Amino acid sequence: MTAVPYLLGFRPDEGSVVVIATRQRRVIFAARGDLPALDAPTADLLDLAANLVPVVERQQPITHLMIVGYGEPGHVDPALRILNEAFANRGITILDLLRVTGTRIFSLRCDDPACCPPQGTPFDPTASLVAVRATAAGLVALPDRAAVAARFAPVDGTVRDRMREATAAALTRLTTLQAAGNKEADEAGAQAVRDALRQHDGGKLLTDDEVAWLTVLLQRTAVRDRAVELTQPHDGHVTFWAEVTRRAEEPLVAAPAAVLAVTAWRCGDGALAGMAAERALQADPACRLAHLMLQALHAGVPPTVFDQAAPTDTTTE
Incomplete structure (x- = not known):
């Protein structure tokens, strides 16, 4: 036992x-x-x-x-x-x-x-x-499920204040970028994901501005899906997406929480995966990726299904 x-x-x-x-x-x-x-x-x-x-x-x-x-x-x-x-x-x-x-x-x-x-x-x-x-x-x-949820609980205090300001600036930046077209925005999003994961893998913490930029870009479905593809099934990337989820502003939580859910599932951590998917749905009840993740968990679908279906290009370099 x-x-x-x-x-x-x-x-x-x-x-x-x-x-x-x-x-x-x-x-x-x-x-x-x-x-x-x-x-x-x-x-x-x-x-x-x-x-x-x-x-x-x-x-x-x-x-x-x-x-x-x-x-x-x-x-x-x-x-x-x-x-x-x-x-x-x-x-x-x-x-x-x-x-x-x-x-x-x-x-x-x-x-x-x-x-x-x-x-x-x-x-x-x-x-x-x-x-x-x-x-x-x-x-x-x-110790319990509450301790699992604490891994991606939202930040507060001065950290939340800084993230609120950084996110407002990132949303203005995104509006300007989207005026240039969807392709440019999606490419910028994919690059932001690569850069963020590379920094994390190198032991460098993301700044508030970098996290805010990443979270606003993740609202684009193509960017969120690219984030899932680029993320690797190891605890370091679970920790990364848990931190992004913690720092994201509430309206932007669903995307990073859903990516966290998929990453935890691929690592065999069904408890964290389920709770992260529920957190995504709390922020956005229409989050399709979170719904799919919960369906997979409830059905006992093994994470090897993801690896068999995922694209082979998963490099963050």
């Missing part, structure tokens, strides 16, 4: 269920969902199963599945049993059903007190060998 937070990127809250799919003892997929309320009708649990089963089936071939619920037994155990039956009916082998209550793990499949005592097995999620190895490998387990 100490590995679950590193698979998700954060520690699951109570009322969570996590499904972990493996292929030949290697984890290939992990997803978290919210359990229905304690007093919810059984139909809500069946709906949860109906949503999770096809998502997992898309990850085939898998050899085993583990389902973990977080919370008290009265809330978690009925859900685990319904999920177990739903997956078993599809011919998927369930390795174990586990409940995490506090700092103890309980197995619903094992009644041998030698390995699964009735009082549960104590564990420390921060002091295990798994945690040490994951940290050494650069994996991070944030």
Whole structure:
């Protein structure tokens, strides 16, 4: 159980269920969902199963599945049993059903007190060998979903004031540029993306004016799509787009947040991807890229689909 937070990127809250799919003892997929309320009708649990089963089936071939619920037994155990039956009916082998209550793990499949005592097995999620190895490998387990959202939370204070002024100047500059034609504006946008990523890769922070110019150009669909193509699936570029999203003025947040969502998804960070896509839709409910990203996440579409369809020219030089 100490590995679950590193698979998700954060520690699951109570009322969570996590499904972990493996292929030949290697984890290939992990997803978290919210359990229905304690007093919810059984139909809500069946709906949860109906949503999770096809998502997992898309990850085939898998050899085993583990389902973990977080919370008290009265809330978690009925859900685990319904999920177990739903997956078993599809011919998927369930390795174990586990409940995490506090700092103890309980197995619903094992009644041998030698390995699964009735009082549960104590564990420390921060002091295990798994945690040490994951940290050494650069994996991070944030405390909760709020900590994930904090990565791209908007700046405030004097930083926000400076960005507001820089964005006003950038919008005036863009109006002048667009008067020369769409081609010139799109080319300027693509160049701004290349320059920004190159500066970030070189360890140089973007100025307020540079971020503002980038965010106004990203409002052009062609520029935003070019940004997706040029961005690479590594944590450095996730950090870059999170920072651009933080500094963008609210009306301009959707585009960088959507690019952040795609980048996080390609890195295997579904939690950040989903939250960034939701942030994009909060700023612009019509953001098509964010809608597509959420659909892909809900359907369990693997990020390899992007790499198979993306253009081969992704250089930022």
